[in-house]
Amino acid sequence: MFEEQRARLFGLAYRLLGSASEAEDMVQETYLRWSRRSSATAGPVEVPAAWLTKVLTNLCLNQLDSARLRREAYVGPWLPEPVLTGDGALGPLETVEQRESVSMGVLVLLERLTPVERAVFVLREAFGHSHAEIGDLLGIDEAHSRQLHRRARAHVGEPRKRFESDREQHRRIVEVFMAATMEGDVATLERLLADDVTAWADGGGTSTAARRPVHGHAKVLRYLLGLGTRPEAARVSLEILETNGEPAVAIRDADGGALYAVMVLDVEDGRVTATRTVISPVKLAFAAAQLAM
CATH class of the missing domain: 3.10.450.50 (Nuclear Transport Factor 2; Chain: A,)
Known part of the structure; x- marks a missing residue:
């Protein structure tokens, strides 16, 4: 079951972090937590995909806090790690929103956002989650999710012209x-x-x-x-x-x-x-x- 989710989780982590190597680490940590959860006696997870998404997103939010400090001391301009996407490494890129959300230009713009703004933006724009679902994943209410999304979109702007x-x-x-x-x-x-x-x-x-x-x-x-x-x-x-x-x-x-x-x-x-x-x-x-x- 986890392997069926791995590509989606990697695509989510990469969009949140802008780093393929760190995204791999977050996916592996999510797997370890899933493995421990599965072997425990806490009972089955009702919706495994949602559970995995929540765990991964929160791991990435914690990682973003430390990444921000590292990037403040970075030598020269910071750019995301490039990922070849012709083989679907980051999941489907069939829509303007999906392609936009992994582009270098937008990933650089996402650095302007707070970690939770970035999470809301990615979950909404790239993965199509409703604000109610995002609220459940991040532990915020639906109205707050909408507010964060509006704020994030304002910071990122409208770069879609070139993707169309x-x-x-x-x-x-x-x-x-x-x-x-x-x-x-x-x-x-x-x-x-x-x-x-x-x-x-x-x-x-x-x-x-x-x-x-x-x-x-x-x-x-x-x-x-x-x-x-x-x-x-x-x-x-x-x-x-x-x-x-x-x-x-x-x-x-x-x-x-x-x-x-x-x-x-x-x-x-x-x-x-x-x-x-x-x-x-x-x-x-x-x-x-x-x-x-």
Whole structure:
């Protein structure tokens, strides 16, 4: 029974934490508690899925409290751990809400929320729980759940426009953008970059990456052209993969296949409004393991 719930629980934990490795830990702890509960004499659980969801959510809320302190001391921009989603690792991503809730852009925005606001947002937006159900899961009343959801939605905003666009067009833009970056095609990059584009890079303090976001058309253009001229650029291969529900670029060693970086692009109205690149080896470990399967 637990194995039937594992993928859903992992998808929930990842949305709450933005970390695949921590999500795995929370799912494992939930399993241990389920195992102990099943072997006890307390009687059967009436609705196992609800029991597991409640236990996992509360574990993640506790984890978020400590994660907030760690991220305040994080070196450089913080980005979520990328997860390859083409094989359903985070559950179904069939609706705009489901894809939005695992995107890097939205996961970064969720960092603005309190842990309980984040839980309400994820349970409502990604999993479709009613406010009455959310109240039962979090130990709050229905009206409070509605209030928290409104507050969370106000903080997150309405980024859905880019999720409702043509996904094939998004993929083509990613392909053209990366080719232009690697080839130093200034004209194409100038055309594709939005005026207010921002480039984020997460090296975690252990890999070379910009310590601050690069903002603005001219600065991001110079930044990208610099990437294409680095010596290691000639020794990598690029692969377009679905990551966090969107087309993304996996940058790998051309010979051994080691994963060096994952870059996700925000695309609106045919132009790139943001690039988010994860370079930290720690944060790439989960995606690298997926590629090795």
